[in-house]
Amino acid sequence: MARAKISLIGGGQIGGVLAQLCALRELGDVVLFDIVENMPQGKMLDIAEVARVDQFDVELKGTNSYADIAGSDVVIVTAGLPRKPGMSRDDLLGVNAKIMKQVSEGIKEYAPNSFVIIISNPLDAMVTLCQKITGFPPERVMGQAGVLDSNRFCSFIAWELGVSVRDINAMVLGGHGDTMVPIVRYANVNGIPVMEQLIRKYGEAKAKEVMTAMVERTKMAGGEVVKLLGNGSAFYSPASSAIAMAEAILRDQKRVLPTCALLKGEFGVDNYYVGVPCILGAGGIEGIMEFELDAEEQALFDNSVAAVKGLIDELPSILPDLADILK
Ligand code: APR
Numbered sequence: 642m643a644r645a646k647i648s649l650i651g652g653g654q655i656g657g658v659l660a661q662l663c664a665l666r667e668l669g670d671v672v673l674f675d676i677v678e679n680m681p682q683g684k685m686l687d688i689a690e691v692a693r694v695d696q697f698d699v700e701l702k703g704t705n706s707y708a709d710i711a712g713s714d715v716v717i718v719t720a721g722l723p724r725k726p727g728m729s730r731d732d733l734l735g736v737n738a739k740i741m742k743q744v745s746e747g748i749k750e751y752a753p754n755s756f757v758i759i760i761s762n763p764l765d766a767m768v769t770l771c772q773k774i775t776g777f778p779p780e781r782v783m784g785q786a787g788v789l790d791s792n793r794f795c796s797f798i799a800w801e802l803g804v805s806v807r808d809i810n811a812m813v814l815g816g817h818g819d820t821m822v823p824i825v826r827y828a829n830v831n832g833i834p835v836m837e838q839l840i841r842k843y844g845e846a847k848a849k850e851v852m853t854a855m856v857e858r859t860k861m862a863g864g865e866v867v868k869l870l871g872n873g874s875a876f877y878s879p880a881s882s883a884i885a886m887a888e889a890i891l892r893d894q895k896r897v898l899p900t901c902a903l904l905k906g907e908f909g910v911d912n913y914y915v916g917v918p919c920i921l922g923a924g925g926i927e928g929i930m931e932f933e934l935d936a937e938e939q940a941l942f943d944n945s946v947a948a949v950k951g952l953i954d955e956l957p958s959i960l961p962d963l964a965d966i967l968k
Contacts, residue, residue: 644699645669645891648710648752650744651719652681652703654873655760658880659717660701661688666884668891670700672709674747675720681705707747713755715887718771720744721761723874726867730762730818734952738959741767745774753777756890756925759784759901760879764817766952768901768914773966779903780925786817787899787916788882789875793862794823797855798835811835812899813859814908815945816915822941823856889921896921897930907931909939910946913953 647663649656652675663671673681681703689701702709710716721737724730741761748757748771757777759768768784775782790813799806811828815821828835839848858865866875889896900919904910907929908917920928934942957964 645714646672646712647887647891648672648674648713648716648755649719650674650710650716650747651721651761652677652684653719654723654876655719655880655883656681657684658876659719659883660685662880662884663887664688664692664697664699664701665695666888667697667699668884668888669714671702672713673701673703674705674707674710675703676705678705707751710748710752710755713752715758715890716748716752716755717758717760717883717887718744718748718767719760719879721767724762724867726871728867730764730863731948731952733762734766734955735959737761737763737767738770738956741770742774742960742963745771749775749777755781756887757782758883758886760883762817763952765901765914765916765949766956769953770956770960770967772903772914774963780927782903783886783919783926784817784901784914784916785879785883785886786821786901787813787918788885789878790817790821790823790859790862790916791899792878792882794828794855794859797858798828798830801851801855802830802835802838804830809835812918814899814916814918815942816949817901818945818948819860820941820945820948821860821916822938822945823859824938825852825856826935826938886921890923890925893923894921895927900926902926902929904929908934908942913946913949915946915949 647669649659652673660673675681685701685703721740761767764784764786772782794811795809799809808831813823901916918930919926957967
């Protein structure tokens with residue numbers, strides 16, 4: 642059987658880690674594309690030259706030509722600027738929208754049958770743009786944010802309770818911005834509610850404080866890393882998170898992963914991309930797992946969707962030549 646083909650658009654910090662993870666997991670042959678000459682070729686040569694030590698048999702190619710992504714099963718996009726300390730993801734809209742236009746046109750032309758996973762920020766707006774420009778069915782165009790945001794929330798809970806993060810389940814919904822919505826009500830340790838454990842440990846009032854602090858840290862977790870790095874944003878964690886999504890599709894795992902998906906009425910949202918639990922398998926987004934939000938969660942979710950709408954409304958003035966399709 643032919644190996645799968647994964648193309649990575651953007652060969653920077655995240656792109657390099659993505660390439661290495663694809664190789665280590667033997668997900669398929671990998672093409673790393675960037676506009677910077679020689680850099681993607683150098684990174685792929687570097688990874689390829691350790692194949693014997695790491696024991697993988699896949700082909701790795703760096704390129705500056707979109708023609709090399711032809712026949713891709715999955716394309717993962719990280720092209721674009723990362724934020725600097727003090728910036729929000731939304732501050733990247735103007736510059737990254739123009740990059741995403743070029744990238745989407747390249748994917749549309751050379752990899753018309755691929756599944757596309759976007760990582761570039763501001764995430765929800767970039768996924769919207771890519772879907773509109775490629776015209777691919779929405780189940781084939783999605784964004785990575787929720788897997789990472791949820792994992793961050795799980796990590797903070799695990800550290801607080803002093804238990805393995807493998808036994809924590811917690812999810813973050815909504816847009817991938819400062820208004821994202823960590824869902825406290827369903828956060829659990831192998832089915833045991835996290836809130837109940839915190840109340841037993843601290844009593845009601847302090848438990849609420851501790852949970853609020855974890856929720857706020859989750860919402861700002863990307864910025865915490867940006868501040869510490871001083872130059873660039875998180876790259877190991879978004880790469881691993883996108884690989885989980887790509888693997889679910891390529892291996893038809895039917896995983897339920899928080900994914901930036903186009904909503905058509907689910908959670909009360911019509912025609913906007915935001916993060917919700919999705920079933921990922923060989924068909925891409927095979928289903929959206931809708932569930933009842935309580936009034937407070939719905940209000941927070943609506944507020945997050947409103948922030949995404951605000952960015953989408955700015956797109957036609959940034960890309961006036963696309964005003965028609967961005968309506
Ligand atoms: N086409 C292809 N690649 C491009 C283009 C373009 N038009 N413009 C820039 N790039 C490349 C850059 O050359 C760079 O190698 O995108 C790469 C981005 O890499 P980094 O600057 O290292 O950024 P990274 O940390 O990988 O983050 C990429 O993901 O999480 C988001 O906010 C983050 O938007 C940022 C993106």
